[in-house]
Amino acid sequence: MGILNINDDSFSGDGRVEAAWAVERAREMISQGADLIDVGAESARTNREAIPVEEEIARFQAFCERWPEVIATSEPRDEQQVWPPVLSANTWRPEVVAAVLPLGAELINDMSGLPDDRNARACAEAGAALLVMHSVGAPKVDHSHVTWPDVVGAVEEFFAEKLAQCEAAGLAREQVVLDPGFGFAKGPEDDLAILRDLPRLGSFGRPLLLPVGRKGFVGEAAGIEDPAARDAATLAAVVAGEARGGSIYRVHEVKGTFETLKVLHEMALLRAGL
Numbered sequence: 001m002g003i004l005n006i007n008d009d010s011f012s013g014d015g016r017v018e019a020a021w022a023v024e025r026a027r028e029m030i031s032q033g034a035d036l037i038d039v040g041a042e043s044a045r046t047n048r049e050a051i052p053v054e055e056e057i058a059r060f061q062a063f064c065e066r067w068p069e070v071i072a073t074s075e076p077r078d079e080q081q082v083w084p085p086v087l088s089a090n091t092w093r094p095e096v097v098a099a100v101l102p103l104g105a106e107l108i109n110d111m112s113g114l115p116d117d118r119n120a121r122a123c124a125e126a127g128a129a130l131l132v133m134h135s136v137g138a139p140k141v142d143h144s145h146v147t148w149p150d151v152v153g154a155v156e157e158f159f160a161e162k163l164a165q166c167e168a169a170g171l172a173r174e175q176v177v178l179d180p181g182f183g184f185a186k187g188p189e190d191d192l193a194i195l196r197d198l199p200r201l202g203s204f205g206r207p208l209l210l211p212v213g214r215k216g217f218v219g220e221a222a223g224i225e226d227p228a229a230r231d232a233a234t235l236a237a238v239v240a241g242e243a244r245g246g247s248i249y250r251v252h253e254v255k256g257t258f259e260t261l262k263v264l265h266e267m268a269l270l271r272a273g274l
Contacts, residue, residue, distance in 0.1 A: 001034065001035065001036040001037070001038050001088065001209070001248050001249060001250040001251070002026075002029030002030075002032075002034035002036070002037050002038065002251065002252075002254045003038055003040070003213055003250060003251065003252050004022060004025055004026055004029070004037050004038060004039045004040070004063075005040050005043070006019070006022045006039060006040065006041050006059050006060075006062075006063055007040065007041055007042055007043050007051075007059070017059060019062040019063050019065075019066060022039075022063050022066075023063070023066050023069065023070055026067075026070045027070055027073060027074050029254045030070070030074045030076075030077075030085050031074065031075070031077060032077065032254040032255040032258055033077040033078070033081055033254055033255070033257075033258030033259075033262075034085060034254045034258075035081060035082035035085055035086065035248075036082070036085060036086040036087075036088050036107065036248065037085055037086070037087060037088065038088040038089075038090050038107075038109055038250060039060065039063055039064075039087070039088065039089055039090060040090035040091070040109075041055075041056045041059035041060050041090075041091065041096075042056050042091070044090075044111060044139070053093055053095050053096060056091065056093070056096050057095070057096055057099045057100070060089060060091070060096070060099065060100045060103065061099075061103060064087070064100065064103035064104050064105070065103070067087055067103075067104050068104075071084045071085070077258065086106050086107055087104050087105050087106055087107070088105065088106070088107040088108070088109050088131070089101075089105035089107070089108055089109065090109040090111075091108065091109070091110070092110045092111050092112035092119070092139050094118040094119055094122065097110075097118070097119050097122050097123075098122055101122060101123070101126040101128055102126075105128060106128055106129060107128060107129045107130070107131060107177070108122075108123055108128060108129070108130050108131065109131045109133075109179075110130060110131060110132065110133065111133045111135060111139055111181070111184065112133075112135065112138075112139050113132075113133065113134065113135040113136065113137075113158075113162075114132060114162050114165060114166075115138075117165065117168070117169040120165065120166045120169035120170070120171045121169045121170060121171070123171055123175060124169060124170040124171040124172075124175070125170075128175070129175045129176070129177060130166065130171060130175060130176055130177070131176075131177040131178075131179055131209060132159070132162045132163075132166070132176055132177070132178055132179065133179040133180075133181045133184065134154075134155045134158045134159070134179065134180050134181035134184070135181050135184045135185060136184075136185045137185070143184070143185035144185070144187070146185040146186075148186070148190055151186060151190040151193055151194060152193060152194055152197045152200055152201070155180050155181075155194060155201060156200060156201065156203075159178050159201065159204055160204070162176075163176060163204060163206070173205075173206065176206055177206060177207045177208075177209050177247075177248070178201065178204060178206050178207070178208055178209065179208070179209040179210075179211060180194045180198075180201060180208070180210070181211075182194070182210070182211055182212065182215050182217060183211075183215050183216050183217065187217075188216060188217035188220040188221065191215065191216075191217035192217055192221070195210075195237065195240050195241060195244065196244075198210075198241065198244035198245050198246065199244055199245050201245075202244075202245040207247035207248060208241075208245060208246050208247050208248070209246075209247065209248040209249075209250060210237070210238075210241045210246045210248070210249050210250065211250035212234055212237035212238060212241065212249060212250070212251065213231075213234055213249075213250055213251035213252045213253070214227040214228070214230040214231065214234060214251075214252055215230075215234075215237075217237075218230050218233045218234050218236075218237055219233070221233070221236075222236075231251075231252065231253040231256060232256070234251060234252075234253065234257070235256055235257065235260050238251070238257055238260055238261065239260065239264065242261060242264050249261075
């Protein structure tokens with residue numbers, strides 16, 4: 001999953017609002033092997049004010065109107081790539097979700113933790129998938145004070161509750177992707193514990209999205225303060241995730257991630273004698 005920030009406030013400094021730039025960046029990531037493009041019109045940073053709903057919708061509209069052009073002018077990197085790529089909308093506000101689903105979004109990447117059923121119902125009605133991220137409290141609020149005696153157990157409990165909530169809202173279990181929420185109400189040690197014990201989260205039988213790209217725990221482990229300099233270190237988290245049951249990797253640098261996963265998959269085939 002390639003990250004496409006159509007905002008100028010990303011923590012890693014890689015976003016821009018202009019639709020023309022976003023189209024070219026999407027094409028670039030697709031050519032590098034991205035199966036999904038995750039478009040975010042608002043930064044998730046906790047020290048920034050939320051942008052108006054109308055502005056977030058307008059940014060999505062400007063890009064989504066050109067998504068067919070992106071697909072028409074792109075080619076898959078190899079035969080294993082998902083085609084056409086999946087358009088993911090990274091948003092949590094129900095008004096925005098309702099606006100982007102008719103624009104072609106096939107996946108809603110929701111960081112809110114589903115405080116109510118509106119986004120699940122909207123995805124069910126549209127036939128879209130919903131990514132449920134583990135979080136506590138309202139989005140864009142600093143929850144760094146939260147401590148976890150057993151963070152993996154807390155995520156397990158959360159996933160069980162939210163899967164039941166989605167099904168009750170009419171969204172089939174098969175339409176749900178799970179995200180442990182690295183960096184959200186968690187410190188670096190919590191994130192590493194989740195990565196270490198990831199097989200426990202695989203018991204739900206749903207794809208696990210690991211948003212490891214340039215994350216704080218990667219920088220902490222590698223001693224790299226600048227987020228933009230963490231791409232190589234991110235690959236170590238990708239390798240660890242792949243060994244433990246990860247399904248999708250949300251990253252800024254698609255090329256290296258694709259090639260790393262390609263080598264791992266070829267090694268797995270070799271071990272299996274295929």
